[in-house]
Amino acid sequence: MKSMFQIIVxxxxxxxxxxxxxxxEGIVVGDPWSRASIGTSRPGVxxxxxxxxxxxxxxxxxxxxxxxxxxxxxxxxxxxxxxxxMAPAGDxxxxxxxxxxxxxxxxxxxxxxLNRPLIEAESYSLILIFGDGSxxxxxVPVLGVGARxxxx
Amino acid sequence: MRRLTILAAAVVGAVAFxxxxxxxxxxxxxxxxxxxxxxxxxxxxxxxxxxxxxNDVGPQSLLGQPSLVFFGFTYCPDVCPTTxxxxxxxxxxxxxxxxxxNTVFITVDPERDTVAAMAEYVGYFHEAIRxxxxxxxxxxRAVAGFRASFEKVPTSDGYTINHxxxxxxxxxxxxxxxxxxxHEPRExxxxxIRRAMGADGEGAT
Numbered sequence: 001m002k003s004m005f006q007i008i009v010x011x012x013x014x015x016x017x018x019x020x021x022x023x024x025e026g027i028v029v030g031d032p033w034s035r036a037s038i039g040t041s042r043p044g045v046x047x048x049x050x051x052x053x054x055x056x057x058x059x060x061x062x063x064x065x066x067x068x069x070x071x072x073x074x075x076x077x078x079x080x081x082x083x084x085x086m087a088p089a090g091d092x093x094x095x096x097x098x099x100x101x102x103x104x105x106x107x108x109x110x111x112x113x114l115n116r117p118l119i120e121a122e123s124y125s126l127i128l129i130f131g132d133g134s135x136x137x138x139x140v141p142v143l144g145v146g147a148r149x150x151x152x
Numbered sequence: 153m154r155r156l157t158i159l160a161a162a163v164v165g166a167v168a169f170x171x172x173x174x175x176x177x178x179x180x181x182x183x184x185x186x187x188x189x190x191x192x193x194x195x196x197x198x199x200x201x202x203x204x205x206x207n208d209v210g211p212q213s214l215l216g217q218p219s220l221v222f223f224g225f226t227y228c229p230d231v232c233p234t235t236x237x238x239x240x241x242x243x244x245x246x247x248x249x250x251x252x253x254n255t256v257f258i259t260v261d262p263e264r265d266t267v268a269a270m271a272e273y274v275g276y277f278h279e280a281i282r283x284x285x286x287x288x289x290x291x292x293r294a295v296a297g298f299r300a301s302f303e304k305v306p307t308s309d310g311y312t313i314n315h316x317x318x319x320x321x322x323x324x325x326x327x328x329x330x331x332x333x334x335h336e337p338r339e340x341x342x343x344x345i346r347r348a349m350g351a352d353g354e355g356a357t
Contacts, residue, residue, distance in 0.1 A: 045229040078334045085314035104234035112309035145276035148237045
């Protein structure tokens with residue numbers, strides 16, 4: 001019985017935390033976009049700029065979205081001999097007044113294990129999770145498979 | 153007089169030595185085989201692949217027209233679609249001249265990139281882009297000829313492939329001209345392609 005009570009309390013607290021996390025003050029997301037996917041077997045990708053207008057550093061620790069079971073920030077690096085590699089980027093600190101760009105060929109939100117295809121002209125919600133427990137929901141428009149960015 | 157002759161011979165010898173040394177290191181047997189090495193001429197490469205329409209293709213199929221070639225794989229979410237989108241933009245800029253350029257995307261992922269997968273994928277980009285696929289051994293031979301590299305790396309999602317992301321340019325005779333590297337300013341790309349194409353399509357150096 002006690003465990004049931006604990007579960008209810010935890011669920012309630014979690015729900016409250018979810019409600020309270022409508023967005024930490026100071027995080028401003030710009031130019032989000034995603035490429036359409038070809039089916040669901042290939043990973044999707046999302047790009048945006050994340051600006052911290054607050055007074056304290058913020059750490060992006062994770063992502064959550066209904067469209068993919070395993071969203072994760074990855075970093076592409078290209079070495080002196082022109083070889084590109086990609087690896088999980090880990091936690092990303094955004095200094096006060098700092099901006100982190102998720103952009104082609106660099107940091108990007110990699111959407112592994114897509115639950116559904118990303119279809120051009122549609123959009124989906126991607127939640128940025130920060131180290132202080134706060135979250136920011138971003139509406140990401142889906143551009144074409146061959147898109148180069150939101151301006152084009 | 154004799155002293156002058158010796159001096160002249162020494163100078164000529166030194167110049168010749170420098171030239172030979174340069175050739176040895178850049179194009180000759182002393183050329184670096186790994187980092188920064190120069191790709192072979194297409195006419196000296198040997199590999200057999202299949203294009204996205206099912207035709208047998210190889211380096212010899214590219215001779216007669218200048219060529220733009222790069223490596224990638226269709227499960228690559230970031231660099232490959234970005235490169236393909238960039239190349240599509242360059243081909244748009246070339247306009248009708250794009251038809252005088254072989255533009256080839258060679259997969260480094262033979263397990264997942266079948267001919268059918270390549271056909272679907274390249275269909276999303278500029279129509280001039282050809283997708284080449286084939287068995288691992290032939291892809292390894294192609295990559296070796298370009299002095300490129302690729303490496304399969306496990307991930308939590310399956311695997312990814314680290315690979316040379318540079319775009320290679322060859323003239324109509326198949327001689328290597330230059331590369332367009334992933335991080336160089338994009339406005340350099342079209343002039344480089346035009347250089348490989350030559351003013352009237354004759355080979356550039």
